[in-house]
Amino acid sequence: MKRVVITGQGTVNALGMDVASTLNAMAAGTSGISNLDFENVDRLNIKIGGQIHGFDPDAHFTRQKRGLYDRFTEFGLLAADQAIAQSGLVFEGELAERTGVVMGTAGGGLQTQDENYRAVYEQGKNRVHPFVVPRLMNNAAASHISMVHNLMGPSFAVATACASSNHAMGQAVNLVRAGASPVMIAGGSESMLCFGGIKAWEGLRVMSGDGCRPFCATRNGMVQGEGAAVFVFEEYEHARARGAEILCEISGFAMTSDAGDIVTPNADGAQRAMRQALKNAKLNPDDVGYVNAHGTGTTLNDSVETTAIKRVFGDHAHQLMISSTKSMHGHLIGGTGAVELLACIAALTTGMIAPTIGFTTPDPACDLDYVPNTARDKKIGAAISNAFAFGGLNAVIALRAI
Amino acid sequence: MSDVQSRIIEIIAEQAMLTPADIAPDSTLEDLALDSLALVETIFAIEEGFGITVPFNANNPEDSEIDFTSVASLTKAVEALIKQQSA
Numbered sequence: 001m002k003r004v005v006i007t008g009q010g011t012v013n014a015l016g017m018d019v020a021s022t023l024n025a026m027a028a029g030t031s032g033i034s035n036l037d038f039e040n041v042d043r044l045n046i047k048i049g050g051q052i053h054g055f056d057p058d059a060h061f062t063r064q065k066r067g068l069y070d071r072f073t074e075f076g077l078l079a080a081d082q083a084i085a086q087s088g089l090v091f092e093g094e095l096a097e098r099t100g101v102v103m104g105t106a107g108g109g110l111q112t113q114d115e116n117y118r119a120v121y122e123q124g125k126n127r128v129h130p131f132v133v134p135r136l137m138n139n140a141a142a143s144h145i146s147m148v149h150n151l152m153g154p155s156f157a158v159a160t161a162c163a164s165s166n167h168a169m170g171q172a173v174n175l176v177r178a179g180a181s182p183v184m185i186a187g188g189s190e191s192m193l194c195f196g197g198i199k200a201w202e203g204l205r206v207m208s209g210d211g212c213r214p215f216c217a218t219r220n221g222m223v224q225g226e227g228a229a230v231f232v233f234e235e236y237e238h239a240r241a242r243g244a245e246i247l248c249e250i251s252g253f254a255m256t257s258d259a260g261d262i263v264t265p266n267a268d269g270a271q272r273a274m275r276q277a278l279k280n281a282k283l284n285p286d287d288v289g290y291v292n293a294h295g296t297g298t299t300l301n302d303s304v305e306t307t308a309i310k311r312v313f314g315d316h317a318h319q320l321m322i323s324s325t326k327s328m329h330g331h332l333i334g335g336t337g338a339v340e341l342l343a344c345i346a347a348l349t350t351g352m353i354a355p356t357i358g359f360t361t362p363d364p365a366c367d368l369d370y371v372p373n374t375a376r377d378k379k380i381g382a383a384i385s386n387a388f389a390f391g392g393l394n395a396v397i398a399l400r401a402i
Numbered sequence: 403m404s405d406v407q408s409r410i411i412e413i414i415a416e417q418a419m420l421t422p423a424d425i426a427p428d429s430t431l432e433d434l435a436l437d438s439l440a441l442v443e444t445i446f447a448i449e450e451g452f453g454i455t456v457p458f459n460a461n462n463p464e465d466s467e468i469d470f471t472s473v474a475s476l477t478k479a480v481e482a483l484i485k486q487q488s489a
Binding site: 062063067129131 | 443
């Protein structure tokens with residue numbers, strides 16, 4: 001089995017329009033959560049989110065291209081451009097034919113659906129823009145990334161709700177490990193911050209109206225975010241041979257299913273995913289220094305996740321630094337694992353351990369070290385990133401310093 | 403130049419990324435390098451702009467009951483549709 005390393009990363013999210021600004025914001029413990037701004041927001045009960053304000057797509061894409069792009073595609077394209085530029089790879093010849101792109105998303109072109117349902121149902125229009133279908137399809141971001149960068153290998157979209165981008169990146173990693181592709185581009189993108197998107201989530205009564213405070217006794221639900229992150233996953237020898245700057249190694253990946261409840265988190269499914277990821281990475285529990293938690297800020301997720309971490313890590317659980325960066329960028333649903341991977345890579349490369357902000361009061365059900373409010377500077381050798389989705393689908397990525 | 407024609411030229415100019423001055427009545431859509439997606443968008447913009455339905459089948463544009471060859475032929479067709487559909 002081939003080894004896989006990361007040679008490029010890119011992002012746009014509420015904390016910043018690139019990796020450097022995002023990591024600076026995480027290091028400073030900055031919140032990207034603000035008042036939502038879009039049509040009909042006054043009819044929502046939940047009015048906050050990790051929205052990217054002031055995003056001007058016209059600065060990046062021609063009007064012709066924009067006709068084909070939903071906001072989630074635009075986010076994905078910008079993140080992919082950054083990642084591929086950093087890697088220094090140019091996709092031509094055999095490399096182009098073997099490289100593909102796997103993107104996680106839960107809602108796909110939800111902005112396009114929202115706008116056009118409004119047009120036909122509310123405004124009574126009988127005609128929609130001809131590109132509604134190519135804009136809203138879940139594979140649109142993956143497809144446009146493949147077209148812009150000439151990626152002609154295996155490309156597809158993965159939809160596993162809140163674990164979509166971890167599942168997507170895991171598929172890409174496994175393709176490189178198996179020798180099917182020397183390089184794969186993968187990550188996730190989401191843009192659910194529109195009236196219909198938030199209204200649907202309100203129905204579940206799991207959203208917080210005042211902030212995302214994972215693992216804190218005062219937590220009262222999740223806060224949504226939007227954006228994308230994309231990475232270049234490259235076979236280790238391929239990266240070495242061309243003298244590429246290697247950020248870290250993806251050493252393991254595992255997926256499990258709860259086969260239980262459609263929405264209630266399950267400690268068994270979560271702990272099996274973490275345990276298998278460590279085994280797959282040939283890591284001992286005490287090799288791990290940092291866990292980027294799923295940490296949604298709901299009462300149940302955070303206590304169940306704490307229980308699962310304790311089962312996997314035993315006594316070492318109390319030595320782990322655990323944080324949920326959702327407290328800063330919000331929950332990007334299908335894109336969240338990708339943005340959170342940035343925090344793991346930063347921990348491994350620079351020793352910046354991103355905090356869980358908004359933390360005021362310890363909860364007896366969450367009694368581990370959640371790196372409250374202030375980032376830490378500590379060099380670590382290995383990290384894992386958790387994603388546990390609605391539907392009971394879990395995906396954990398293990399990373400190692402190189 | 404008729405009002406319909408000047409509005410069609412504006413719509414095509416936007417799709418073809420040209421200025422209206424670059425487009426003449428005898429310009430063909432082929433000359434203007436409008437690809438199939440741009441043509442579909444042009445038809446949509448014409449339908450929206452004139453409040454009409456254009457019988458256009460993207461599967462087989464030649465079978466549409468409209469002559470898309472040039473700006474002039476398109477104008478003639480649109481004028482006929484406006485008359486027909488406002489009746």
